[in-house]
Amino acid sequence: MGRRQGLSVRLKLTLSYAGVILLAGGLLLVIVWLFLLRYVPVEAMNTTGGFMPGRHDLVRAFTPAVAWAFLFLIVFGLLGGWFLAGRMLAPLSRITEATRLASGGSLAHRIQLPGPTDEFRELADSFDTMLAKLEAHVAEQQRFAANASHELRTPLAISQTLLDVARNDPHRNTDEVLARLQAVNSRAIDLTEALLMLSRADQRNFVRERVDLSLVAEEAAETLLPFAERRGISLETIGDISVAVGSNSLLLQMTTNLVHNAIVHNLPEAGTVWVTTATGAGGVSLVVENTGERLSPELVATLTEPFQRGNERIRADRSHDDQTKTDHAGVGLGLAIVKSIVTAHDGVLTIIPRDAGGLRVVVQFPMGR
Template sequence: MDRAPGPSVRLKLTLSYAGFLLLAGALLLAVVWVFLLRYVPDGVFVTPDAPGGRPGVFVPNRSDLQRAFTPRATAALGFLLVLGLVGGWFLAGRVLAPLTRITDATRLAATGSLSHRVALPGRGDEFRELADAFDGMLARLEAHVAGQQRFAANASHELRTPLAITQTLLDVAREDPDRDPRELVDRLHDVNARAIELTEALLLLSRADHRPSTRARVDLSLVAEEATETLLPFAERRGVTLHTSGDTTATSGSPALLLQLATNLVHNAIVHNLPDGGTVWVTTSARPGTAVLTVENTGEEITPQVVATLAEPFQRGTGRTRTDHAGVGLGLAIVQSIAGAHDGSLTLTARPAGGLRVTVQLPAAPPRTGP
């Protein structure tokens, strides 16, 4: 927004300092003047002759005091004005120096340089708190932008793969017109289904990053049961046994997103499991101020280095992918985004016997009031 130019903050502070100092000096001189007037006669006064014939002493009156006091008081006020302007300008510059550093950092950030930090030295004060908050904001923005860039690059790569496969299949079909078209249609159908699955996952991930506008009371135990019942046929086909247990665990949020969170966790635990005879445990528990959903699954052993990357988009984990249903690598990324949108957290832990333990902690819903 364009605004008319005006005096700088430093000039305003300088004038404020000088004005206050001038006012304080004027009040002090006024008090001195009033105090002196109480003891100075209005007319001419001469003391009586002293013993020994010495003449009396002439005592100055108010007019004499005014003639002597006014020029000196005026000079003192002028000195205070100059001192206030010079000292105020210097002090204002010292006070506003941290603000100048923050302004420079803001301008650098506006040009896209998010790696710059104010790093304001000194003890904690209002400017130091502002600088630290600004540095924290820059750090979060830098991490967010870097994550978005990685996500865009990975998404482009993942979306390009089905398109490239489709192009290859069409080229082969054009060069070999006698080839059975049913085989081409089946393969194109599979590739297109994977592209649709990836696109829907990307759309869900973009929606999951936003906080729900309306929150409702949600029982995580019921959400977990619904997710396991929905995926029970899928688990039976893959030879995986599902176990659900836990107490009533209430939180607040979007029922649809929380159901998607639980469904993704259970689906991920089924897919990345043992080839046969695997097990998935889904439990809910209530802690002071926290609602917890835990999903564990058997499977191959996972190193801590791999576990640290599983929540990243398109990270499937070496040795965890089943060739018949690899997924798009966004399941845990979506879970982390939904948990973050509900002020919660996602914790991944490798099980010593193999497999993964996923823990989602959400703020507990406030107790019900009324009947």
């Protein structure tokens, strides 16, 4: 939008300073003038019989001095105001330069304004904090885009290879090729749905309502119980009524991902998953614990990153029959989706390795009202 060029802030401040100085100086001169006129007669005689200088002589003597005083005040006000305005606006110039660099794509620059805390320092610190968050967010999005491109390209490349092999070998078993294509296509569909779920959680475009986490936990456990039994995993659910505010479908997806992840990454046999809900003074909580291999804190800290699958980036080798509609752990987005859903509901996600092996995942939400 086009705008006409106006006066700079520095010039406006300079004129303001000069105007204040002129006004103050003019009032002072007027006061002095009135004071002198009050005590100086029109004319007076001295002791020798001559006349002393009167008001007319005072006017002739005072007027040039007033003119020079006003000229001095104008020059002093303009020069001093220009200097003071420059000193006052120097931090703003640094902030403007940082903004210009940020708009050009340089998010690594920081203002780091020195000096005591004032309005400009608070503005600069807030801007630096915003730049740091933006830089981290952009870096995360770039990593996510690169990983997503890689993950989406893999099933497409496999499908292309299978089709090329089938075309070059007309005697190959068609049923086998179709079965493998179906498995690869199912994986691509799961990955796409997971990406859409992650985007929906990040955008927070959902209707908020009162949701009982204990009922959500029971529903997720009932859905995944057959899957747990096939793997020889014991699934236990216990808890009190714990009401949070949010999307029932997203909170169910979050709980399902946590329980499914606890079942998949468990002991080869005789493993256990515990799902607990509770209400406390600080809000409501959902806790999912499981047995399994011992994990280092460094590895646990990376589990919520997209496409991270435990101790290595592996391809899921289980059949499609073992997967539920809500199965996103196989594409490495299960805990990433959980983190996004928790953040969208103003909650806190804590993942702790258990001493005996496995994980303890705690999700805390503000209490629903």
